[in-house]
Amino acid sequence: MLLYGALGVAAFAGCATSFPFASNLMPRAACNGNTLSTRSEWCDYSINSDPADAIPDTGVTREYWLELTDVTVAPDGVYRSAMAVNGSIPGPTLMADWGDTVIVHVINSLSTSNNGTSIHFHGLWQLDTNDQDGVSSITQCPTPPGESMTYTWRATQYGSTWYHSHFALQAWQGIFGGIIINGPATSNYDEDLGMLFLNDWDHQTVDELYLSAETIGPPTLDNGLINGTNTYEDGGYRYNTSFTSGTSYLIRLVNAAVDTHWKFMIDNHTMTVIASDLVPITPYEATVVDIGMGQRYDIIVTADQANVANNFWMRAIPQSACSDNDNADDIRGIVYYGDTADTPTTSAYDYEDACADETANIVPYISKTVGSAASANLDEPASIMVSSENMFRWMLNSTTFVAEWKNPTLMQVMANTTTFETSNAVVQLPNADEWVYVVISTTLAVPHPIHLHGHDFYVIAQGAGTYDDNVALKLDNPPRRDTAMLPASGYLVLAFETNNPGAWLMHCHIGWHTSEGFAMQFIEQYDAIAALTNNDVLANNCAAWSLFSKSASIEQDDSGV
Numbered sequence: 001m002l003l004y005g006a007l008g009v010a011a012f013a014g015c016a017t018s019f020p021f022a023s024n025l026m027p028r029a030a031c032n033g034n035t036l037s038t039r040s041e042w043c044d045y046s047i048n049s050d051p052a053d054a055i056p057d058t059g060v061t062r063e064y065w066l067e068l069t070d071v072t073v074a075p076d077g078v079y080r081s082a083m084a085v086n087g088s089i090p091g092p093t094l095m096a097d098w099g100d101t102v103i104v105h106v107i108n109s110l111s112t113s114n115n116g117t118s119i120h121f122h123g124l125w126q127l128d129t130n131d132q133d134g135v136s137s138i139t140q141c142p143t144p145p146g147e148s149m150t151y152t153w154r155a156t157q158y159g160s161t162w163y164h165s166h167f168a169l170q171a172w173q174g175i176f177g178g179i180i181i182n183g184p185a186t187s188n189y190d191e192d193l194g195m196l197f198l199n200d201w202d203h204q205t206v207d208e209l210y211l212s213a214e215t216i217g218p219p220t221l222d223n224g225l226i227n228g229t230n231t232y233e234d235g236g237y238r239y240n241t242s243f244t245s246g247t248s249y250l251i252r253l254v255n256a257a258v259d260t261h262w263k264f265m266i267d268n269h270t271m272t273v274i275a276s277d278l279v280p281i282t283p284y285e286a287t288v289v290d291i292g293m294g295q296r297y298d299i300i301v302t303a304d305q306a307n308v309a310n311n312f313w314m315r316a317i318p319q320s321a322c323s324d325n326d327n328a329d330d331i332r333g334i335v336y337y338g339d340t341a342d343t344p345t346t347s348a349y350d351y352e353d354a355c356a357d358e359t360a361n362i363v364p365y366i367s368k369t370v371g372s373a374a375s376a377n378l379d380e381p382a383s384i385m386v387s388s389e390n391m392f393r394w395m396l397n398s399t400t401f402v403a404e405w406k407n408p409t410l411m412q413v414m415a416n417t418t419t420f421e422t423s424n425a426v427v428q429l430p431n432a433d434e435w436v437y438v439v440i441s442t443t444l445a446v447p448h449p450i451h452l453h454g455h456d457f458y459v460i461a462q463g464a465g466t467y468d469d470n471v472a473l474k475l476d477n478p479p480r481r482d483t484a485m486l487p488a489s490g491y492l493v494l495a496f497e498t499n500n501p502g503a504w505l506m507h508c509h510i511g512w513h514t515s516e517g518f519a520m521q522f523i524e525q526y527d528a529i530a531a532l533t534n535n536d537v538l539a540n541n542c543a544a545w546s547l548f549s550k551s552a553s554i555e556q557d558d559s560g561v
């Protein structure tokens with residue numbers, strides 16, 4: 001792609017040619033063909049180009065520096081301690097064009113809390129770059145305070161996602177931010193409003209809450225935030241955005257909560273959903289969208305309701321079917337026509353309180369068929385137990401996942417280890433290019449958002465009740481994504497292809513559950529991993545962690561991921 005090559009480091013380059021984007025979301029390289037009314041085009045590529053076959057060779061490298069610090073914040077008017085990326089929650093948005101190379105330098109300045117860290121780029125395939133996946137205890141040791149780590153990866157997919165810490169509960173202390181990868185879209189829109197994070201929030205820290213989560217169960221949280229802000233009693237302010245009649249807006253929704261499933265809506269407005277996670281879909285209309293933890297939806301909203309009112313509520317409604325929130329009815333923002341945001345008087349669309357998935361609506365734009373599994377289904381029943389210390393622990397296949405910060409899977413692979421501790425919950429997938437079916441099931445009335453690293457998986461079955469041979473599998477273009485709901489007292493059957501060597505974590509994205517051991521890992525194509533791993537970086541970072549954790553007497557009290 002000559003066009004890109006000429007731009008050099010586009011993060012700092014101006015746009016030489018025409019600039020068809022109404023948004024001020026920089027940086028963005030101009031791409032011939034992609035205009036407001038031809039969003040399906042993308043230079044020599046288009047919405048019909050399958051990222052799994054080929055991606056643009058832009059020759060562009062974008063470089064970012066992210067500094068993590070301990071902070072005091074009051075996003076809803078109530079002060080508490082937290083952690084931030086470059087001083088803000090959410091942190092800065094990383095932006096790239098499809099096919100770019102992205103370098104992210106993470107500087108751990110968490111000197112007050114003395115926390116290690118690692119940064120995971122959620123949903124990115126990390127094709128042949130498993131060692132850049134940023135998962136403590138799997139692909140690296142935590143990076144100690146005072147040190148930094150550089151991650152380099154290719155923007156193989158495009159759309160909306162997020163980065164977040166994969167060390168203890170740090171993501172929900174505030175260490176997260178958006179990732180926008182510009183590419184084609186399945187529907188036109190005028191303006192890109194960027195990321196819209198939906199978070200739950202409490203006036204105690206997640207570390208304080210974890211004690212009760214482990215002993216008496218998931219705590220009732222105080223509040224929630226829309227893109228980092230909300231009100232609480234008389235404090236704080238609401239997220240608000242102005243709409244110009246006739247304009248259509250792209251909004252990139254992310255559920256970044258520790259334990260809240262949301263229904264999202266804007267009163268009286270209809271949404272067009274165009275992508276689920278990093279996969280473009282055939283557009284569908286919705287008035288209410290369900291979003292589980294870790295999931296993303298790209299939605300387009302057209303400003304066509306100025307005749308109804310000037311101010312409308314935007315609502316993130318915690319579903320009480322799976323967790324409790326003390327401010328459930330007031331996690332709201334404002335969409336306004338005119339000059340200023342005023343308190344709306346609009347009413348919510350009807351909905352049924354349930355932690356549902358959008359599966360039935362999702363049809364990937366590029367159609368794919370799932371092949372036959374090379375071997376028997378991998379059965380992963382999920383259950384809970386109380387440990388000898390009287391702590392809740394989750395199990396998959398009767399194993400509570402625990403891996404060690406100081407001895408990540410990749411380090412074990414580099415040492416030629418072939419037998420792993422039972423608690424590492426390793427499933428080996430030695431062969432390339434085979435289909436794997438995984439059946440995750442539960443008899444408990446608790447749903448779980450299941451996230452797999454390194455792949456977009458196919459949701460081939462999902463439902464209530466018991467999974468058996470009578471359940472029909474959807475193999476013809478099922479939803480393809482990186483996070484899907486295991487329904488309460490039900491099953492989720494995922495399929496993926498062994499096309500990406502590495503140690504890939506699969507886990508529940510409820511923060512408490514990840515820490516309580518609801519996780520397992522696939523070691524895919526063991527024999528190919530060593531050649532893809534930068535052993536110097538791995539070993540040096542582990543040596544630094546080892547030194548630090550001894551001198552600071554750090555003790556691991558969770559699953560390690």
Ligand SMILES: *[C@@H]1O[C@H](CO)[C@@H](O)[C@H](O)[C@H]1NC(C)=O
Nearest residue numbers: 064065066067086092093107
């Ligand atoms: C984040 O902060 C660092 C300084 O610590 C600065 O160099 C960098 O430009 C900032 N990054 C972004 C994306 O704002």
Ligand SMILES: *[C@@H]1O[C@H](CO)[C@@H](O)[C@H](O)[C@H]1NC(C)=O
Nearest residue numbers: 113114115116168207554555
């Ligand atoms: C990380 O920092 C939090 C907040 O200060 C603290 O509660 C927690 O114990 C620290 N965790 C580790 C593993 O250092």
Ligand SMILES: *[C@@H]1O[C@H](CO)[C@@H](O)[C@H](O)[C@H]1NC(C)=O
Nearest residue numbers: 090193194195196227241251
């Ligand atoms: C949310 O906040 C970020 C800055 O953190 C901003 O870039 C983005 O545009 C906001 N999203 C919306 C939909 O307003």
Ligand SMILES: *[C@@H]1O[C@H](CO)[C@@H](O)[C@H](O)[C@H]1NC(C)=O
Nearest residue numbers: 237238239240334341342343
């Ligand atoms: C709208 O957002 C701005 C900050 O962007 C804030 O100052 C203002 O208070 C908000 N309005 C309301 C009604 O909360």
Ligand SMILES: *[C@@H]1O[C@H](CO)[C@@H](O)[C@H](O)[C@H]1NC(C)=O
Nearest residue numbers: 267268308346347348349350
């Ligand atoms: C606005 O939405 C409410 C709730 O869904 C509905 O009752 C009302 O009829 C809508 N108003 C208009 C003018 O569409």
Ligand SMILES: *[C@@H]1O[C@H](CO)[C@@H](O)[C@H](O)[C@H]1NC(C)=O
Nearest residue numbers: 377378379380397398426427
């Ligand atoms: C489940 O655990 C048993 C006993 O440890 C083991 O033999 C089996 O391979 C495991 N299966 C999966 C799919 O993890």
Ligand SMILES: *[C@@H]1O[C@H](CO)[C@@H](O)[C@H](O)[C@H]1NC(C)=O
Nearest residue numbers: 411412413414415416417530
């Ligand atoms: C692991 O095995 C490879 C290939 O047999 C060998 O070259 C390498 O030295 C071994 N590494 C260790 C740490 O034993």
Ligand SMILES: [Cu+2]
Nearest residue numbers: 448508510513
């Ligand atoms: Cu869970």
